[in-house]
Each structure stands twice: as C-alpha cells, then as structure tokens.
Amino acid sequence: MIQAIGLTSNPRQELPPAVDDVSFEARTGRVTALLGAKDAGKTTALRLMLELQQGRGVTYFRGRPLHRIAHPSREVGVLLGDVPGHPARTVRGHLRMLCAAAGVPVQRADDVLEAVGLVSLRDQRLGTLSRGMDRRLGLACALLADPHTLVLDGPTDGLSHREGAWLHEILRAHTSQGGTVLFTTDDPKEAARTADxxxxxxxxxxxxxxxxxxFARTRLRPRVAVLSPYAARLGALLAKEARARQRSIEVVSEGGNRLSVYGSNCADVGETAYRHGILIHQLADEVGAAGPTRPPGTGERPEPPRPRPITRLEGEATLDAPPEVRAEGHHPPAPSLPGADDTVLLASDEGTRADATSPAPCPTSATAASPGFPASAASAAAPASLATQASVSSLPPPITVRPGRSPLRPLRYELRRLTGVGTGYLTLAAVLAASALICVFLARAGHTPQPRLLAAWPEDLPLPPAALGAGLLGALAFGDEFRHPALAADRGTVPRRLGLLVAKLVVAAATALLLGALTAGTDAALLHLVYGEELAGVPADWVPLAASWAALVTGCAWAGVLAAGVFRSTTAGLAAVLAVPIIVVPLVQKAVEGPAVRSAAGLSGRLRNLVLMQWPFGGERYVAGGVRVIAQPVGGALALSLTALLCAYVLTAVRGRVR
Structure with a gap:
C-alpha cells in the first residue's frame, strides 16, 4: 500500500510549484492510475514519492518511507523514462548485472525475461531495442527483485494498442498476487479501462x-458513433422512438453525416436504422473524455469545443457529473450555451415541445476536492479544513534526495560490469598493439634501457601505454556509472559507498596487473622474435623493477577510479592520470630539488631497527623497496595524487550522508 501525504515540490522562481499538496492512496491488490495532462505534475509527484527530488511531504510504502527500507529495490520496482544502461550491453547481461546489485540469484534474470517475453532478444544490445522492447526491459528491471509495489511512469507511452494491453495484463497479474501498482497516464480511456x-x-x-x-461515469461519456448520409433523419427517428419508450437519450450532431448518441447502444440504433431503411456507414461504441475540469486560462489546455445538441429528451441529467457525484466535490465542465439558432427539444410523455434556448440553471456550488483528503469527503470536510488550516501551521516534512544503496554483491556486480561491454577488450588490444610497436622502434633506435624497453616507455612519453590503458579502464569504472546509471535506476545518484569503492579498486588493480603483465610478456616475446635473445633476457634486479611496474599501473588505475568517482566523469578520471606526470611530477621535483641538509641514506637499515625481531620472509626488503619507489618523482607524485583523490572521495561521501 502506498500513502502519499502532502507532496509539494519546491517553487520554481515566480511559477507555482509543479506539485502542490497532493495526497492520495494506492491500495494493495489494486491498480491505481495517476491521470493528468502533459504538465499536470505526474512525474514530479512520482519523483517526490521516490525521494528523487527535493520538496515536502512523506510517502509510506506499507507503513515505511523509502529511506527507512533496507533494500528499496525489493520493496518498490521503478520505471522512470527509458531504461538506463550501457547501449552496448546485452539484455541478459544487463539484467545479470542488476541481479548482483539487488542481491538476487542470477537465474532471476532468465525468469523475468521469460515473463516479459524477451527470451528471444536476450543477446540483443540495449541500444538496438525498439520502444516496445525497451518498455518490456524496463518492466523486467522493475520486477527483477520481486517487489511488492510497482511505480511506473507512462509505461505505455509509444506502445501500440496490443503491446499496451499486454502490459496491462502483467500489471493486473501482479496485483492479483497481492501487489500494488501505481502508474501514470494522460489517456482517460486507458485509466478507466485498466485501473481500479x-x-x-x-x-x-x-x-x-x-x-x-x-470516473467512467463522471469524466467519460459512453456514446454510439454513427456515420450515415441521412444523419438528420436518423437523429429525429431516434428521438421520436426514445420519446415513445420514455427513455432518456441525447443525440448530438457533429457536423456532416456524423452523429453521437448518448444513452443508447449500437443494437438499438442499428435496429432503428434497419426498420426505416436508413443506410449506415459506421456504427461503433466510443468513449469520449469530458475534458479538463478547470476553465481555460488557468494554465491548462483549453477545453475542446463540445458539439451542439440538437435534441435532448426529458429526464436527461448532466452526463458529465450527476448530482450525487457533484456532492463528492468534482467539478464537471460547464455546458456550452446554445446559440440563437440552436433548438433543444424537450419532450414529455405527452409529446409537448418547448424552446430551451435559455441557459440551464447552474447547480449549487460544490466544494472542490481538497488535495489532502479523498474526494468523497471533500464537501463535508470543507469547514473543518478551513479551521485546520487556520490552527495548524506546521508544514509537511522536507524530502531530501538520498544516495542509492550500494550493490549487495559489489564484487560480482563490478566483474559483470567490466566484462559485459567490449570497451575493456578493445583497450587491452590497443595497449598491446601500441606497446609492441613502440618497443620494436625503441630497440631499433638503441640507447634505451632494457626496463624501459620492456615497458615500451620512451623518455618523451609521460606514461607508458599500459599505464594509460589501466587509467582509462579505472576511469570507466565510475565514469560509465554516471553516463549510464544502472545503479541509479531507482534511487538517484550513484552511491559513493565503501563497499562499491573497494570492489572497484580491487577489480581495477587486478585488471591493471593483468594488463601490465601481458604488455611486458608480449614485448619480451616480440623482441626475442625480432632481435634475438640479447634484448629479451631477464634483468638481474627484476624483483624491484616488477614491483615498481606493478605499482605504476595499479596507481594509475586507482587514480582513474577515484577521480571519476569524485568528478563523475570518465574524462576527468583520465585527465587525473595524465596530470600526474605532466603537472604533479614537476611540482614534486621542484620540492625535492635544491639544497638539502640531510638525506635518507641508510633508510633500509633503520627500518630493520623499527621492530624487535626480523620480519618473516625478509619483509623489510619489500618495505624498503616500496619506500624507494615512492621516493622516485613519478612514484611520489602518484602517491600524492592518490592521497588527495581518496580524501576528496571520502569528503564527498561523508557530505552526502550528512545531507
């Protein structure tokens, strides 16, 4: 059950708020439609309910606001706009990745694919899906964690009638199993046909x-549409027979050969035409909207002109709002006044004829439905509501946009995110090709040390291709999340949580080490093939060199991850990696250059004296090697950059929690 109380969006400069004090309920086991025109505030109301937009009010999902629910995706399934996700990811891969985020078994992806009819398209890319298939995928994402409540914004927009009917059946099946459904629409016919x-x-x-x-009785007008070359004669005959049977119908001429008959059905109209030999071109049941309930000039679309009545029989009440409905607080559209040449025939049992050119008496003034109360109690609660507004000055509680939850299985989620798109494979291939070409040309030119030769790192380049590739893959780890926010489908921005950060750092480090090892191995094999064993030998000090190489590629990958997470951009992450050798290294060199009174000579010996006993497996050597790596300009600059980015990331995460 959904209880929305006092939803109010923040004012928009001098314009009124998009949503102003809206309260309603969506009960369990029922389909509720939120109906309104294009700018009526439907989407804003949903965003306020889901705490995706700042404002005031509170929404309870089975008695709890969304930020009090441990795992919101298991309580509320959301579809807002198009399905967020990388366009190159497959349908099945996208759902499997979201399974890891929601903490549900991976087999659930295949179950929902079968439920929404996308099994045959499971290997299709997201960017190639049609509008109808995208809607189906969005519904599959909403159903993935088997939520109790579905909140869908325009689920049938752009769908054909057949696809819309299929989706409505899915929603009805969800409510039959004890769920709650709330969806928005701007079609009154769809709302009346689908919703409870x-x-x-x-x-x-x-x-x-x-x-x-x-709603169908007060806001919609069932009618029989008739198209005949003898429309005027048929209208008169229908009025005559209704008068004889003491029935109340309304026959409206819509110009030309078209009639609209209210209060009758196709069978009666067809029998009348058949008995009198009148040719019929069209005979169909239709439902027409009654139009907006506010007069033009209030910011809504003007009411479409209503057809002029040519015959109205006695006993016909205002179809748009009967008296018992007006008492509930609904405003029917004002009937159009007949012109000077319009004649409305009122016929009693005796067949009397009266001129009705004068306007009909207006009904007694009705109290408008208060947004904070159900419409059925608006009229009776009007005096009480005025007293309450005068005595109660407290506003609804503010709505704060909160970050989404981290994936429940972050490491599995990150692995599927990395391997589900071909960008990583293309980056690996480009790095290997560039490193191979560079090392071959460096070996041909000579005067390049063997360690730099194996790393394909000439003096003129700020970083080797492997380090740049690792930084790019690290930047994509968070950059893709903000460009294609799969994690933000239901709860706003991508979370800056510790679990997600650790998973991304671990996967980025493993990817960088794999990339560095493949690059060095490929370069050594190529040098051995082209120039022989002279350049492909293992250096004597290969242990510290390998440690420095691993630290370089891992540090670049981590710099890309942290920078992209702080600035929410892949470009910013890659720029942070390039800034290390171009900007930070010169600054560090200037800081360490110049006269120095003391040096760090003998540091390894002093490190051994820090502990009372020798470290196992010669651990002090690795510590000393790490210190020597940091003492280098690039190593020190990279360590400084990582420290600053980590502090900035923690600061943004803490600020988001405090807010």
Whole structure:
C-alpha cells in the first residue's frame, strides 16, 4: 500500500510549484492510475514519492518511507523514462548485472525475461531495442527483485494498442498476487479501462480521487458513433422512438453525416436504422473524455469545443457529473450555451415541445476536492479544513534526495560490469598493439634501457601505454556509472559507498596487473622474435623493477577510479592520470630539488631497527623497496595524487550522508 501525504515540490522562481499538496492512496491488490495532462505534475509527484527530488511531504510504502527500507529495490520496482544502461550491453547481461546489485540469484534474470517475453532478444544490445522492447526491459528491471509495489511512469507511452494491453495484463497479474501498482497516464480511456482507482491531477493539484466506475461515469461519456448520409433523419427517428419508450437519450450532431448518441447502444440504433431503411456507414461504441475540469486560462489546455445538441429528451441529467457525484466535490465542465439558432427539444410523455434556448440553471456550488483528503469527503470536510488550516501551521516534512544503496554483491556486480561491454577488450588490444610497436622502434633506435624497453616507455612519453590503458579502464569504472546509471535506476545518484569503492579498486588493480603483465610478456616475446635473445633476457634486479611496474599501473588505475568517482566523469578520471606526470611530477621535483641538509641514506637499515625481531620472509626488503619507489618523482607524485583523490572521495561521501 502506498500513502502519499502532502507532496509539494519546491517553487520554481515566480511559477507555482509543479506539485502542490497532493495526497492520495494506492491500495494493495489494486491498480491505481495517476491521470493528468502533459504538465499536470505526474512525474514530479512520482519523483517526490521516490525521494528523487527535493520538496515536502512523506510517502509510506506499507507503513515505511523509502529511506527507512533496507533494500528499496525489493520493496518498490521503478520505471522512470527509458531504461538506463550501457547501449552496448546485452539484455541478459544487463539484467545479470542488476541481479548482483539487488542481491538476487542470477537465474532471476532468465525468469523475468521469460515473463516479459524477451527470451528471444536476450543477446540483443540495449541500444538496438525498439520502444516496445525497451518498455518490456524496463518492466523486467522493475520486477527483477520481486517487489511488492510497482511505480511506473507512462509505461505505455509509444506502445501500440496490443503491446499496451499486454502490459496491462502483467500489471493486473501482479496485483492479483497481492501487489500494488501505481502508474501514470494522460489517456482517460486507458485509466478507466485498466485501473481500479483513478487519481486525477491538474496543474499540480489533486482534483478527483475516484473508483474507475465513478470516473467512467463522471469524466467519460459512453456514446454510439454513427456515420450515415441521412444523419438528420436518423437523429429525429431516434428521438421520436426514445420519446415513445420514455427513455432518456441525447443525440448530438457533429457536423456532416456524423452523429453521437448518448444513452443508447449500437443494437438499438442499428435496429432503428434497419426498420426505416436508413443506410449506415459506421456504427461503433466510443468513449469520449469530458475534458479538463478547470476553465481555460488557468494554465491548462483549453477545453475542446463540445458539439451542439440538437435534441435532448426529458429526464436527461448532466452526463458529465450527476448530482450525487457533484456532492463528492468534482467539478464537471460547464455546458456550452446554445446559440440563437440552436433548438433543444424537450419532450414529455405527452409529446409537448418547448424552446430551451435559455441557459440551464447552474447547480449549487460544490466544494472542490481538497488535495489532502479523498474526494468523497471533500464537501463535508470543507469547514473543518478551513479551521485546520487556520490552527495548524506546521508544514509537511522536507524530502531530501538520498544516495542509492550500494550493490549487495559489489564484487560480482563490478566483474559483470567490466566484462559485459567490449570497451575493456578493445583497450587491452590497443595497449598491446601500441606497446609492441613502440618497443620494436625503441630497440631499433638503441640507447634505451632494457626496463624501459620492456615497458615500451620512451623518455618523451609521460606514461607508458599500459599505464594509460589501466587509467582509462579505472576511469570507466565510475565514469560509465554516471553516463549510464544502472545503479541509479531507482534511487538517484550513484552511491559513493565503501563497499562499491573497494570492489572497484580491487577489480581495477587486478585488471591493471593483468594488463601490465601481458604488455611486458608480449614485448619480451616480440623482441626475442625480432632481435634475438640479447634484448629479451631477464634483468638481474627484476624483483624491484616488477614491483615498481606493478605499482605504476595499479596507481594509475586507482587514480582513474577515484577521480571519476569524485568528478563523475570518465574524462576527468583520465585527465587525473595524465596530470600526474605532466603537472604533479614537476611540482614534486621542484620540492625535492635544491639544497638539502640531510638525506635518507641508510633508510633500509633503520627500518630493520623499527621492530624487535626480523620480519618473516625478509619483509623489510619489500618495505624498503616500496619506500624507494615512492621516493622516485613519478612514484611520489602518484602517491600524492592518490592521497588527495581518496580524501576528496571520502569528503564527498561523508557530505552526502550528512545531507
């Protein structure tokens, strides 16, 4: 069950708020439609309910606000706009990645694919899906964690009638199993046909909260559409027979050969035409909207002109809002006044004829439905509501945009994110090819030390290709999350949580080490093939060199991860990697250059004296080697950059939690 209370968006400069004090309920086991025109505030209301937009109000999902629910994706399935995800990822891969994020078994991806009819398209790329298939995938993402509540924004937008009917069946099946469904639409016919309850918004305010049957009776007008070359004669005959049977119908001429008959059905109209030999070109049941409930000039679209009545029989009440419905607080559209040449025929049992050119008496003034109360109690609660507003000055609680939850299985999620897109494989191939070409040309030219030769790192380049590739893959780890926010589908921005950060750092380090090892091995094999064993031998000090190489590629990868997480951009992450040798290294060199009174000579011996006993396996040697790596300009600059980026990341994460 959903309980939305006092939803109010923040004011937009001098414009009124998009949503103003909206309250309604969506009950369990029922489909609720949030109906309104294009700018009525439907999407804003959903975003306020899901705490994706700042404002005021509170929304309870089975008695708890969303930020109090440990795992929101298991309680609420959300579909807002298009499905977020990398366009190169497959449908099945995208769902499997979200399974790791939601903490559900991976087999659930195949289950929902079968439920929404996408099994045959499971290997299709997201960027190639049609509108209908994208809607199906969005519904599959919403159903992935088997939530109790579905909140869908325009789920049938752009779908054909057949696809829309299929989606409505899925929603009905969800409610039959004890779930709750809330969806938005701008089509009154769809709301009346699909929903159990219809909540109507206009200009950001609630104007009606009705059962579907009441909504269809008060806001829609069932009619029989007739197309005949003898429309005028048929209309007169229908009026005559209705008068004889003491029935109440309304025959409206819509110009030309078209009639709309209210209060009758296709069978009666067809029998009348058949008995009198009148040719019929079209005979169909239709449902027409009653139009907006506010007069033009209030920011809504103007009411479409209503057809002029040519015959109205006695006993016909205002079809848009019967008296018992007006008492519930709904405003029917004002009937158009007949012109000077319009004649409305009122016929009683005796067949009397009266001129009705004068306007009909207006009904007694009705109290508008208060947005904070159901429409059925608006009229009775009007005096009480005025007293309450005068006595109660407290506003609804503010709505704060909170970051989403981390993946429940972050390491598995990160592995599927990395391997689900071909960018990593292309980067690996490009790095290996560039390193091979560079090392061959460096060996041909000579005067290059063997360690730099194996790393394909000439003096003129700030970083070797392997380090740049590791930095790019690290930047993509967070950059893709903000460009294609799969984690932000239901709860706003990508989370800066410790579990997700550690998973990304671990996967980035493993990828960087693999890239560095493949680069060095490929370069050594190529040098051995082209120039013989002279350049492919293992250096004598290969242990510290390998440690320095691993630290370089890992540090570049981590710099890309942290920078992309702080600045929310892949470009910023790669720029941070390039800034280390270009900007930070010169600054560090200037800092360490110049006259020095003392030096760090004999550091390894002093490190041994820090502990009372010798470290196992000669651990002090590795510590000394690490210190020597940091003492180098590139190593020191990289360590300084990583420290600054980590502090910035922690600061942004803490600031998000405090807010």
């Amino acid at each position: 309850r219809v909540v109507t918004l206009e200009a950001g305010r609630l104007v009606a909260d009705q059962d579907a049957a009441d």
